Amino acid sequence: MASLAIGLVLTWRTSGVVNFAHAAMGMYVAFAYFEFRDQGNLVLPIIGTPERIHLLDTPTLATALAFALVLSVALGLAVHTLVFRPLRRAPTVARVVASLGLYLYLQEITRLRFTQAGAASVTRFPVLPTHDVDLLGTSVTANRAILAVAVVALTVVLTVVFHTTRFGLATRAAAGNEKGALLTGISPDRVGALNWALASVLSGFAVILIEPIAGLDAGTTSLLVVPALAAALIGGLSSFAVTVAAGLGIGMVQSLILGYASRPDTRWIPDWLPVVGLQQAVPVVLVLLALVWRGDPLPTRSAIAERRLPASPTPRHVAAWAVALGGAGTAGFLLFEADLRQALIVSLIAALLSLSIVVLTGYVGQISLAQLAFAGVAGFTVIDVASRGWPFPVAAAFAVAVATGVGVLVGLPGRRVRGMVLAVATLAMAVAIESLVLANPSLSGGEAGRSAPRPSLFGLDVGITARGADNFRPAFGLMVLATVIVACVVVANLRRNRTGLRWLAVRANERAAAAAGIDVGRTKLGAFALSSALAGTAGVFLAYANSTLSTSSFLVIGALVALALTYLAGISSITGALVAGALAQAGLLTTVLDRSTDGQAGRYAYAVSGLALVVTAIVAPEGITGAARRLGGRVDRAVRRVGARGSRPGPARPLAVDPTPASPDGAA
Amino acid sequence: MTGAATSTPAPVLDVRGLGVRYGGVQALDDLSFTVAPGEVVGLIGPNGAGKTTCIDALTGFTTPSGGRIRFAGRSLDGVPPHERARRGFVRTFQSLELFDDLTVRENLLVAAAPPTWRSTLTDALRLKPRADAAVDEALDLVGLASMAERHPIELPNGQRHLVALARALVPGPALVLLDEPAAGLDPTETATLGHLLRRLPARGTSVLLVDHDMGLVMGACDRVLVLDFGRLVASGPPAQVRNDPAVVAAYLGGAGEPSGARP
Numbered sequence: 001m002a003s004l005a006i007g008l009v010l011t012w013r014t015s016g017v018v019n020f021a022h023a024a025m026g027m028y029v030a031f032a033y034f035e036f037r038d039q040g041n042l043v044l045p046i047i048g049t050p051e052r053i054h055l056l057d058t059p060t061l062a063t064a065l066a067f068a069l070v071l072s073v074a075l076g077l078a079v080h081t082l083v084f085r086p087l088r089r090a091p092t093v094a095r096v097v098a099s100l101g102l103y104l105y106l107q108e109i110t111r112l113r114f115t116q117a118g119a120a121s122v123t124r125f126p127v128l129p130t131h132d133v134d135l136l137g138t139s140v141t142a143n144r145a146i147l148a149v150a151v152v153a154l155t156v157v158l159t160v161v162f163h164t165t166r167f168g169l170a171t172r173a174a175a176g177n178e179k180g181a182l183l184t185g186i187s188p189d190r191v192g193a194l195n196w197a198l199a200s201v202l203s204g205f206a207v208i209l210i211e212p213i214a215g216l217d218a219g220t221t222s223l224l225v226v227p228a229l230a231a232a233l234i235g236g237l238s239s240f241a242v243t244v245a246a247g248l249g250i251g252m253v254q255s256l257i258l259g260y261a262s263r264p265d266t267r268w269i270p271d272w273l274p275v276v277g278l279q280q281a282v283p284v285v286l287v288l289l290a291l292v293w294r295g296d297p298l299p300t301r302s303a304i305a306e307r308r309l310p311a312s313p314t315p316r317h318v319a320a321w322a323v324a325l326g327g328a329g330t331a332g333f334l335l336f337e338a339d340l341r342q343a344l345i346v347s348l349i350a351a352l353l354s355l356s357i358v359v360l361t362g363y364v365g366q367i368s369l370a371q372l373a374f375a376g377v378a379g380f381t382v383i384d385v386a387s388r389g390w391p392f393p394v395a396a397a398f399a400v401a402v403a404t405g406v407g408v409l410v411g412l413p414g415r416r417v418r419g420m421v422l423a424v425a426t427l428a429m430a431v432a433i434e435s436l437v438l439a440n441p442s443l444s445g446g447e448a449g450r451s452a453p454r455p456s457l458f459g460l461d462v463g464i465t466a467r468g469a470d471n472f473r474p475a476f477g478l479m480v481l482a483t484v485i486v487a488c489v490v491v492a493n494l495r496r497n498r499t500g501l502r503w504l505a506v507r508a509n510e511r512a513a514a515a516a517g518i519d520v521g522r523t524k525l526g527a528f529a530l531s532s533a534l535a536g537t538a539g540v541f542l543a544y545a546n547s548t549l550s551t552s553s554f555l556v557i558g559a560l561v562a563l564a565l566t567y568l569a570g571i572s573s574i575t576g577a578l579v580a581g582a583l584a585q586a587g588l589l590t591t592v593l594d595r596s597t598d599g600q601a602g603r604y605a606y607a608v609s610g611l612a613l614v615v616t617a618i619v620a621p622e623g624i625t626g627a628a629r630r631l632g633g634r635v636d637r638a639v640r641r642v643g644a645r646g647s648r649p650g651p652a653r654p655l656a657v658d659p660t661p662a663s664p665d666g667a668a
Numbered sequence: 669m670t671g672a673a674t675s676t677p678a679p680v681l682d683v684r685g686l687g688v689r690y691g692g693v694q695a696l697d698d699l700s701f702t703v704a705p706g707e708v709v710g711l712i713g714p715n716g717a718g719k720t721t722c723i724d725a726l727t728g729f730t731t732p733s734g735g736r737i738r739f740a741g742r743s744l745d746g747v748p749p750h751e752r753a754r755r756g757f758v759r760t761f762q763s764l765e766l767f768d769d770l771t772v773r774e775n776l777l778v779a780a781a782p783p784t785w786r787s788t789l790t791d792a793l794r795l796k797p798r799a800d801a802a803v804d805e806a807l808d809l810v811g812l813a814s815m816a817e818r819h820p821i822e823l824p825n826g827q828r829h830l831v832a833l834a835r836a837l838v839p840g841p842a843l844v845l846l847d848e849p850a851a852g853l854d855p856t857e858t859a860t861l862g863h864l865l866r867r868l869p870a871r872g873t874s875v876l877l878v879d880h881d882m883g884l885v886m887g888a889c890d891r892v893l894v895l896d897f898g899r900l901v902a903s904g905p906p907a908q909v910r911n912d913p914a915v916v917a918a919y920l921g922g923a924g925e926p927s928g929a930r931p
Contacts, residue, residue: 490793493793494792498777498778498783498791499788501778502782504770505770512766514729514750514753515750515758515765516758516779517750517758517782518778519748519751519782
């Protein structure tokens with residue numbers, strides 16, 4: 001854990017990236033190591049390459065360790081050169097999205113190539129001895145003791161290296177001022193590459209070494225990044241010593257909780273509080289304390305060097321759009337067969353979730369990874385109160401209100417922190433909500449999940465299920481469609497009026513916004529409220545759309561996918577939210593693709609979307625709709641130029657309307 | 669010109685003993701001055717004299733280490749920046765800090781009266797964006813009404829400065845603090861700006877002007893304050909300050925060398 005946290009500090013100091021994929025990188029290296037140790041195979045993490053290459057017949061511990069070293073260095077270098085180096089000057093959201101994309105990709109490719117491919121059991125050759133040793137009067141297994149000592153030693157070495165050698169100086173210089181470093185003869189590139197390689201090695205070996213203690217799983221191991229982030233944040237993302245101390249501390253507190261809560265004589269912890277959840281919530285509390293301690297209500301003078309988010313176009317022709325969407329959707333529900341009706345419902349609900357991300361991240365610039373948690377809270381709340389006999393509209397409104405309340409709570413740290421750090425805070429809280437609330441059997445019904453009673457609206461049956469071909473009833477679909485349209489119109493109108501202008505002002509420059517009389521903290525909280533209300537609405541519909549709702553619908557990874565898809569489609573426009581809905585898993589696009597490829601498309605969906613995310617963040621930071629709009633704008637301008645040539649004199653000619661380098665095909 | 673500051677009973681801005689400390693550096697030391705209603709006051713000083721620090725401290729972007737600031741008779745202790753703006757004490761930025769995503773009109777609308785619960789609700793359901801009279805008036809004042817639907821990046825530098833000024837004037841502030849509004853302007857544009865500033869007192873807006881451009885400051889201000897190394901070294905009418913040996917020394921870097929005292 002502490003060693004993972006050090007790697008995070010390294011990459012942050014080098015690239016200004018909080019690498020959410022940090023633990024996932026280590027997770028892949030660990031899987032690859034155990035496969036090699038066992039079978040002598042190299043498993044490549046690249047789609048389209050042969051899955052396994054046989055290298056050695058009798059791998060030994062030494063060759064396997066060397067293998068892991070080379071592999072993790074290669075992975076670190078590849079990630080640096082291919083992903084984060086091109087994104088050095090990209091907006092924070094682009095870097096967050098890229099690291100989330102990497103996270104998704106590594107997790108899915110590992111699932112596909114190891115777990116599902118039946119990889120060998122990994123615990124056959126533990127690296128460290130497991131017998132008990134006596135340490136300060138208590139008995140500890142040797143591997144734990146060795147790990148702790150090794151991590152502390154590593155910290156000392158790193159601290160010394162960073163403060164006394166030229167390499168350390170170069171890293172600090174390059175992170176502080178890249179151009180300046182370049183002028184003094186330091187190559188920020190090479191320094192960055194070295195640090196990434198080092199971070200990757202640390203992560204890989206950390207995961208390999210803690211495997212006997214923490215286990216190895218594509219999903220849960222990747223999420224180890226959360227407590228590691230907590231430790232790194234406490235260390236201010238710069239101090240190795242504090243980070244390691246915090247990491248060790250968090251680890252100890254977690255095992256203490258586990259040990260204490262599982263003792264039979266522990267009575268003060270109520271039964272409904274899941275012990276595992278409690279254990280996972282500790283880092284969250286620590287993250288929040290660290291954030292509030294270090295935060296600042298407004299960024300300082302020098303802190304605003306960051307590039308903007310994609311441009312946000314003012315919504316136009318709102319009424320026409322609403323009518324068109326309504327018409328198309330209604331036609332769809334009346335004409336489609338059941339499976340396409342289902343896909344349309346899924347897409348509409350996903351669009352609602354994406355709209356919540358557009359408001360919060362696209363318009364106000366606040367990255368939240370807790371959107372799906374809001375949806376989950378609303379979903380289980382509505383089931384809970386509806387099964388107590390509350391009528392559907394009342395139960396739904398109540399659930400949305402609860403989700404809004406939770407959203408405002410999650411948004412509170414946003415008053416003091418921003419950018420990457422806020423993303424981490426919301427991720428931490430999403431994990432807390434997942435482990436304490438959503439995975440709580442008394443609320444979510446455990447493995448079996450829970451079902452909502454059939455909804456009716458003013459005496460009208462708006463339930464989703466029916467027998468046979470009538471399933472996924474149009475009545476339910478039309479209700480969702482109407483809600484999506486109302487939500488889009490409300491968001492469009494707010495965006496065009498003073499509320500939305502203030503959102504964009506806060507997004508562009510918090511200092512200037514405050515100078516213009518905007519209460520930045522309140523504006524952010526308002527956006528969190530609206531956004532979580534939208535996400536909550538999506539959660540309510542999910543509860544009624546699924547015959548049973550279980551925690552697995554709201555895992556943190558889903559929130560990452562939602563943010564990713566929204567970014568991919570265009571995070572700063574309502575159209576983007578609708579396109580994101582169409583792209584969603586089991587939505588319109590994948591259903592059509594699945595139909596035409598006999599289910600092959602679904603297998604790689606997550607891995608491909610992870611990859612697409614990284615690529616989009618690098619090549620088209622405005623997303624699909626942004627790119628389309630730019631193309632349309634160019635055609636539009638060309639037409640206008642031809643039509644109104646010379647009619648507009650004066651000195652105020654547009655100097656740089658198009659921030660991207662114009663390509664020659666623009667003047668058609 | 670507009671009546672002596674001393675005879676006015678209640679100053680708009682009253683600063684007493686203001687100090688700002690960054691680590692071991694005393695960036696601003698024991699600064700005291702007032703701005704009377706209808707007055708245009710200049711604040712000048714060489715680079716590093718503490719002008720920007722002074723602006724940040726007055727507008728709440730930096731926490732002072734000592735002293736007190738009263739605005740329109742009320743203390744500004746602990747009042748956050750946005751609240752100072754709402755009370756009628758608005759600043760601009762040297763770097764303009766226009767919102768490039770928004771049109772000129774929208775840039776101004778941001779500074780208009782804040783939305784209330786009711787206006788937010790009605791906005792959410794209207795199909796046409798709301799207009800605002802104060803915005804049109806400010807656009808007319810700076811002569812940018814025809815540019816209202818452009819984006820700031822489409823405008824030449826001089827007009828961008830006017831947009832920033834207009835945004836500060838939209839809420840009808842009692843005092844506007846201009847941070848180097850003439851930076852990067854050519855002489856003609858600077859002269860236009862000077863004329864514009866002289867018209868603000870008649871609209872009920874006092875001006876605290878911080879700038880390098882001696883022509884602008886000397887021409888437009890009733891009174892000039894001179895900062896050097898965080899301290900006030902001179903204050904008075906432009907003609908008097910221009911010939912003050914301390915000012916000359918501060919600007920020419922001499923140790924009181926009289927050779928620089930050319931009129």
